Amino acid sequence: xxxxxxxxxxxxxxxxxxxxxxxxxxxxxxxxxxxxxxxxxxxxxxxxxxxxxxxxxxxxxxxxxxxxxxxxxxxxxxxxxxxxxxxxxxxxxxxxxxxxxxxxxxxxxxxxxxxxxxxxxxxxxxxxxxxxxxxxxxxxxxxxxxxxxxxxxxxxxxxxxxxxxxxxxxxxxxxxxxxxxxxxxxxxxxxxxxxxxxxxxxxxxxxxxxxxxxxxxxxxxxxxxxxxxx
Amino acid sequence: xxxxxxxxxxxxxxxxxxxxxxxxxxxxxxxxxxxxxxxxxxxxxxxxxxxxxxxxxxxxxxxxxxxxxxxxxxxxxxxxxxxxxxxxxxxxxxxxxxxxxxxxxxxxxxxxxxxxxxxxxxxxxxxxxxxxxxxxxxxxxxxxxxxxxxxxxxxxxxxxxxxxxxxxxxxxxxxxxxxxxxxxxxxxxxxxxxxxxxxxxxxxxxxxxxxxxxxxxxxxxxxxxxxxxx
DNA sequence: ACCTGAACACCGTTCAAGT
DNA sequence: ACCTGAACACCGTTCAAGT
Numbered sequence: 307x308x309x310x311x312x313x314x315x316x317x318x319x320x321x322x323x324x325x326x327x328x329x330x331x332x333x334x335x336x337x338x339x340x341x342x343x344x345x346x347x348x349x350x351x352x353x354x355x356x357x358x359x360x361x362x363x364x365x366x367x368x369x370x371x372x373x374x375x376x377x378x379x380x381x382x383x384x385x386x387x388x389x390x391x392x393x394x395x396x397x398x399x400x401x402x403x404x405x406x407x408x409x410x411x412x413x414x415x416x417x418x419x420x421x422x423x424x425x426x427x428x429x430x431x432x433x434x435x436x437x438x439x440x441x442x443x444x445x446x447x448x449x450x451x452x453x454x455x456x457x458x459x460x461x462x463x464x465x466x467x468x469x470x471x472x473x474x475x476x477x478x479x480x481x482x483x484x485x486x487x488x489x490x491x492x493x494x495x496x497x498x499x500x501x502x503x504x505x506x507x508x509x510x511x512x513x514x515x516x517x518x519x520x521x522x523x524x525x526x527x528x529x530x531x532x533x534x535x536x
Numbered sequence: 537x538x539x540x541x542x543x544x545x546x547x548x549x550x551x552x553x554x555x556x557x558x559x560x561x562x563x564x565x566x567x568x569x570x571x572x573x574x575x576x577x578x579x580x581x582x583x584x585x586x587x588x589x590x591x592x593x594x595x596x597x598x599x600x601x602x603x604x605x606x607x608x609x610x611x612x613x614x615x616x617x618x619x620x621x622x623x624x625x626x627x628x629x630x631x632x633x634x635x636x637x638x639x640x641x642x643x644x645x646x647x648x649x650x651x652x653x654x655x656x657x658x659x660x661x662x663x664x665x666x667x668x669x670x671x672x673x674x675x676x677x678x679x680x681x682x683x684x685x686x687x688x689x690x691x692x693x694x695x696x697x698x699x700x701x702x703x704x705x706x707x708x709x710x711x712x713x714x715x716x717x718x719x720x721x722x723x724x725x726x727x728x729x730x731x732x733x734x735x736x737x738x739x740x741x742x743x744x745x746x747x748x749x750x751x752x753x754x755x756x757x758x759x760x761x762x763x764x765x766x
Numbered sequence: 767a768c769c770t771g772a773a774c775a776c777c778g779t780t781c782a783a784g785t
Numbered sequence: 786a787c788c789t790g791a792a793c794a795c796c797g798t799t800c801a802a803g804t
Contacts, residue, residue: 458688497662
């Protein structure tokens, strides 16, 4: 009675989109992506599975809304935000930390690149790209390049986290991958074999920032001397 | 009898992993990702659905094998391959073209970043990063940054293609997205609204290359004067 | 307007039984 | 060794029926 069966009583308060999203995030964070089913969600909300459809179109919309809720929570320190490069770094790290605490966000971001959460990222990055004085005709390509990098790495971290869901910790998971890579044909995979030795010790956060810095360095030659004219 | 029912006779030749993968690719190319089920695959192969499991572990392994088959087919012109930067550009375009003709590859690449196909990409990129004279301690971050960008953009194109599966062509699909972006709150989404006007006319291939060039430009300051010493 | 929950139309995967 | 195909254990989604 204490912990075995979930509450059997029906809920007293009315259902809402917010409550559904909050419950979905709890399940995703606690039990992982595969645990989020409409049946499990309905059980947690103490309602019928069909009730959810009154508030949310379908599962894809639910995941998009949950992801948007997380990404919307990313904030950049006001002082840091003054300098565009630091602001991009800080926001990118915000995305990184969000994925770190909510691994399913990484998978969802890369799975549906035109959901609203991605627009938040594009806006945050794009605004700073403009502030850096990148010419108007290059802003699209530059902003989407940074965004694509973020989404791409997001997908990778999501998988790393998915592996760790099985109970294995990060270190042994990376060791296992490194071992598999080390067994590859030396003729065709010299680089991957070399990388394999560095994989277990590498720092995700540093890897993430290094990529951002690489892109920012690539922007430098494009910049105007001053901020863009109106 | 002519077109309605699929062939009812059992197959005469033995099943093989290669035949299964080839049939899977045919379905994926012809009817899209959602059409690939073990039942549909078994019907096309004129066998029972359980037979497939004798040759392939599960659906994820099937998709990974199909993706690897496509990525393995990417070739870089020998002359171009001599210059590392051109080789990276050419290989990246090879990935782009592969996704263009097999849209499901984009989704699969970003979905499972440690499948074998991704190692091919990492090896191709990493070898050229070494040849460019990037110091050993930076090779990991640089190579994975380029790879992450490729995987991130791959996911985006995959979605674009997924939208077009519904019969809508690319132009109207992009117009529709642009219209949605244009309706966003001007206060919070000035950049996305600006980008929306450029979205319908933009060239995917150029966008892809621009990102690669941005990363390559970012590499320049890191390079040794000569190729790395042994 | 909002909710219920059985029913529908699927999946991937397994496995006793065949050859 | 290789294949069959019914059966199992799930899904997301719908919808007549309730309040």
